[in-house]
Amino acid sequence: MKILICGGAGYIGSHMVRYLAAQGHQSVVLDNLSTGHRQAVSPDILEVADLLEPSSLTGVFARHRFDGVIHFCARSLVGESVSQPYAYYENNVAGTLNLLRAMHEAKVDRIVFSSTAAVFGNPQAPLIDEDHPTQPINPYGASKLMVERILADAAGAYGLRSTALRYFNAAGADPAGGIGESHQPETHLIPNVLRAALGQGNGLRVFGNDYSTRDGTCVRDYVHVNDLASAHLLALEYMQANEGAHRFNLGNGQGFTVLEVIEAARRVTGRSIDFAQDARRQGDPAVLVASSDKARRVLGWRPRFVDIGEIIETAWRWHQSPAY
Numbered sequence: 001m002k003i004l005i006c007g008g009a010g011y012i013g014s015h016m017v018r019y020l021a022a023q024g025h026q027s028v029v030l031d032n033l034s035t036g037h038r039q040a041v042s043p044d045i046l047e048v049a050d051l052l053e054p055s056s057l058t059g060v061f062a063r064h065r066f067d068g069v070i071h072f073c074a075r076s077l078v079g080e081s082v083s084q085p086y087a088y089y090e091n092n093v094a095g096t097l098n099l100l101r102a103m104h105e106a107k108v109d110r111i112v113f114s115s116t117a118a119v120f121g122n123p124q125a126p127l128i129d130e131d132h133p134t135q136p137i138n139p140y141g142a143s144k145l146m147v148e149r150i151l152a153d154a155a156g157a158y159g160l161r162s163t164a165l166r167y168f169n170a171a172g173a174d175p176a177g178g179i180g181e182s183h184q185p186e187t188h189l190i191p192n193v194l195r196a197a198l199g200q201g202n203g204l205r206v207f208g209n210d211y212s213t214r215d216g217t218c219v220r221d222y223v224h225v226n227d228l229a230s231a232h233l234l235a236l237e238y239m240q241a242n243e244g245a246h247r248f249n250l251g252n253g254q255g256f257t258v259l260e261v262i263e264a265a266r267r268v269t270g271r272s273i274d275f276a277q278d279a280r281r282q283g284d285p286a287v288l289v290a291s292s293d294k295a296r297r298v299l300g301w302r303p304r305f306v307d308i309g310e311i312i313e314t315a316w317r318w319h320q321s322p323a324y
Ligand SMILES: NC(=O)c1ccc[n+]([C@@H]2O[C@H](COP(=O)([O-])OP(=O)(O)OC[C@H]3O[C@@H](n4cnc5c(N)ncnc54)[C@H](O)[C@@H]3O)[C@@H](O)[C@H]2O)c1
Pocket: 006, 007, 008, 009, 010, 011, 012, 013, 030, 031, 032, 033, 034, 035, 036, 037, 049, 050, 051, 052, 071, 072, 073, 074, 075, 076, 091, 095, 114, 115, 116, 117, 166, 167, 168, 169, 170, 171
């Protein structure tokens, strides 16, 4: 297959490109490099273009014939979405609409969309499955849920085939090296913990210690970025035989507190990791853990990285590499 990877210069997208290549598929990356990295993508497959500029999209679709699209582009910082909702709805919803229109005109009829656990809001069950109510508590989650709704409407109106994958917390790096997580500013827990282990960054802070969890800090479900990549290819294959709009939750089904992640990183790195206790971060639910039974059952998804130490170890190798 020849796949358009929107946002392929970013963290998860660059792993997707590499995974598709290993499976014998071809990728073209569309990215405006706003948070992505030019060096994460081979120059011969990179199309620098912006979803907010429809004319640049038309050019990309005119130059290539795609079998499908995987769409990673987004603004994705929860806190920023609360203070800048227009920017979030514009990029994540209007940008996606431009992409869907360009796909429609070019007669490309399948898309895998990066959705998020943030569509659920505060969980009402210990494990979040696809039937869990969707009540996002921040504009970021709301923008992703709006796109899921648009995709469902497009299935009926235009026969668009889509799969929304709600990732829980993406983590780790390709063990083969050379790519990994590098956001600026970095807000994610594991990279910040590893930076603290390296003596980099502005000091690790733990947000909140009064949640009703086993040690008072937030619980999250960390899923390896290569396992996310494998789910996307399974979704593309699934849509060959299955029309309509599909949704799957992707996680390991096991939650770790912030303090447990720090402890696991101490074991992996063999370094001391100091932190300061801080107030709760706005928009953080206490616990987010996925039930991914549907993805396992329907897509045949089998995550390979189930151990938090192993996931952190792949990230640690990336953080110590010259490419980071
Ligand atoms: N990282 C996580 O834990 C996580 C969890 C759930 C969902 N997601 C979603 O997964 C996707 C990828 O996340 P990531 O961590 O790799 O983010 P990222 O910021 O590293 O990658 C996003 C990429 O999209 C590009 N982009 C953004 N807006 C664009 C536009 N208008 N036009 C063209 N390119 C544009 C950026 O330059 C970047 O390369 C996002 O949609 C995010 O919301 C991430």
